[in-house]
């Protein structure tokens with residue numbers, strides 16, 4: 608799908624927690640072509656490198672981005688005022704394989720929860736969503752998911768809200784009735800979900816995060832090791848080939864490509880910060 612640099616007006620802004628912001632950006636043409644699970648590269652004032660943020664939802668002419676302030680770039684972005692213009696390169700990447708008539712379990716962890724909303728909405732009553740957070744004060748988008756899907760289960764690590772413990776506990780109980788799993792969150796969570804999916808023979812896709820520079824497959828900055836059907840391990844780009852990958856293809860145990868060819872990125876993701 609064709610991406611482009613696009614100006615969007617910030618038409619609404621909310622703060623969901625101490626560090627998480629919810630932006631609504633108006634651009635009818637962009638909203639019309641953005642698919643669930645895609646992301647945008649946001650231009651931040653005074654920064655050369657754009658910051659990748661997933662599309663949380665599309666509501667008519669408006670794209671919704673929910674992001675956490677982690678460093679300088681997202682802190683500057685959070686200062687944008689309603690009415691100001693934000694430039695995005697979008698839409699980017701490929702989302703989950705969605706089969707709205709199949710029972711799909713969406714599993715989100717922390718700031719991995721927002722990228723699932725638009726996809727889960729497509730499955731409506733057939734979507735079961737399990738969202739996990741550290742504690743009650745970190746819970747976001749509860750009403751949005753509850754209104755959009757068949758069942759919402761919340762977990763907190765410390766038991767202060769919803770079920771106590773990790774998302775994998777309710778997931779394992781529900782897996783016998785699932786046709787697919789879509790997951791987004793921290794790597795250890797995704798790795799455990801991939802293991803369960805393999806054990807129960809349920810197709811599973813995971814949305815990965817990687818440090819990014821260009822966001823369009825040109826800089827090789829977002830390489831991730833994946834296993835091919837023939838067992839070879841090669842590098843793929845999270846920005847261009849992902850961010851969603853089949854969980855059984857991800858090299859969870861740190862396997863590296865052997866040998867590196869001229870077509871594969873031969874360096875690690877860009878580690879530079881503050882650009």
Ligand SMILES: Cc1cc2nc3c(=O)[nH]c(=O)nc-3n(C[C@H](O)[C@H](O)[C@H](O)COP(=O)(O)OP(=O)(O)OC[C@H]3O[C@@H](n4cnc5c(N)ncnc54)[C@H](O)[C@@H]3O)c2cc1C
Nearest residue numbers: 658659660661673674675677678679680681816817818850
């Ligand atoms: C495809 C994709 C989709 C994303 N979607 C969202 C989203 O919907 N909401 C959201 O809050 N964040 C999302 N992120 C993460 C977001 O891009 C980073 O948090 C942001 O770029 C940090 O920029 P910064 O200038 O504030 O921080 P920096 O100063 O660049 O870094 C601050 C800290 O954040 C960590 N960090 C930076 N970039 C990333 C990254 N790409 N992944 C993981 N950790 C990172 C750094 O290691 C460092 O510890 C996504 C990342 C990718 C690759």
Ligand code: FES
Nearest residue numbers: 822824826827846
């Ligand atoms: S960020 Fe440049 S290739 Fe992916």
